Amino acid sequence: MSISEEIGKHYDERSPIGDELRDGQIHMWYWFDRDDDATLPEAVHRMSRKVTDTLGLRPGEKLLDAGCGPGETAVYLAGEFGVEVTGITLSAYEIAQGGKRAEAAGVAGRTRFEYGDFTALSYADNSFDAVLALESLQNAPDLATVLGEFFRVLRPGGRLTFSDFSLESDRDPARVAKFVETLKLGALPTLPEWLDLTRAAGFAVEEYTQCGPRAFGMKTKYLETAMRSRDEITAKFGEAAVGEFSRNHLGFFAPRKDQIGYVIVSARKPG
Numbered sequence: 009m010s011i012s013e014e015i016g017k018h019y020d021e022r023s024p025i026g027d028e029l030r031d032g033q034i035h036m037w038y039w040f041d042r043d044d045d046a047t048l049p050e051a052v053h054r055m056s057r058k059v060t061d062t063l064g065l066r067p068g069e070k071l072l073d074a075g076c077g078p079g080e081t082a083v084y085l086a087g088e089f090g091v092e093v094t095g096i097t098l099s100a101y102e103i104a105q106g107g108k109r110a111e112a113a114g115v116a117g118r119t120r121f122e123y124g125d126f127t128a129l130s131y132a133d134n135s136f137d138a139v140l141a142l143e144s145l146q147n148a149p150d151l152a153t154v155l156g157e158f159f160r161v162l163r164p165g166g167r168l169t170f171s172d173f174s175l176e177s178d179r180d181p182a183r184v185a186k187f188v189e190t191l192k193l194g195a196l197p198t199l200p201e202w203l204d205l206t207r208a209a210g211f212a213v214e215e216y217t218q219c220g221p222r223a224f225g226m227k228t229k230y231l232e233t234a235m236r237s238r239d240e241i242t243a244k245f246g247e248a249a250v251g252e253f254s255r256n257h258l259g260f261f262a263p264r265k266d267q268i269g270y271v272i273v274s275a276r277k278p279g
């Protein structure tokens with residue numbers, strides 16, 4: 009099985025429960041502190057807004073959502089900003105979900121969900137105004153190749169935003185190794201390494217942040233809120249599937265809270 013097939017299978021298997029729990033978004037949450045009473049879907053939507061606001065989208069622009077998951081982010085952006093979104097993923101489940109969500113939200117005319125591998129994009133040079141990679145670069149086998157592809161398909165002056173995990177402390181490498189294996193990460197760069205990779209691909213970095221304490225650092229908050237949906241999720245997917253999903257948390261939450269950061273990087277292809 010190729011790496012792309014393996015990643016596609018990983019999301020075909022994992023996305024359905026994640027989709028249900030987090031309202032169509034397979035990414036991290038953002039809670040300000042333990043007293044913040046946002047629900048899990050609200051906290052996940054908050055992260056979507058925080059990341060995508062940095063793109064500065066305008067009506068009619070063409071956006072590539074590279075690694076689009078089950079489509080909620082693309083649907084939100086098409087509705088909120090009037091952009092035309094092409095969502096690509098390696099997962100057949102996610103492509104189907106994206107289409108259904110867009111229909112239900114009335115934005116099917118402005119969204120397209122298709123199979124696509126961001127290590128070798130099928131689009132012409134300069135064909136997008138903006139590229140979003142919301143927690144998808146983490147699965148890239150070679151970050152320089154993928155960032156090079158994003159650079160190629162963006163028009164001069166076009167914007168890239170990505171968000172992903174960063175390594176904040178390697179004092180306990182065995183814990184980090186479990187995290188990397190569970191999530192099928194291709195790499196876990198530090199924030200300075202993320203910035204270097206972005207610049208090496210030709211981009212000018214314009215904004216970045218590291219909000220790990222409000223994302224990975226809120227693991228207890230995630231577990232509490234996710235547990236509230238356990239009965240509902242079990243009724244829908246069955247005890248065995250929920251058991252398997254829960255076991256993955258052991259690897260996901262193996263690192264200490266301060267070991268894993270969360271970076272948001274926004275950059276521009278020089279015009």
Ligand SMILES: C[S@@+](CC[C@H](N)C(=O)[O-])C[C@H]1O[C@@H](n2cnc3c(N)ncnc32)[C@H](O)[C@@H]1O
Nearest residue numbers: 033034035075076077097098125126142144147
């Ligand atoms: C953690 S999920 C994030 C999904 C979505 N961005 C979200 O926030 O809900 C990672 C996504 O990246 C996609 N992905 C991983 N490797 C990819 C590749 N080589 N080409 C295209 N998509 C890829 C997966 O299929 C999945 O949709």
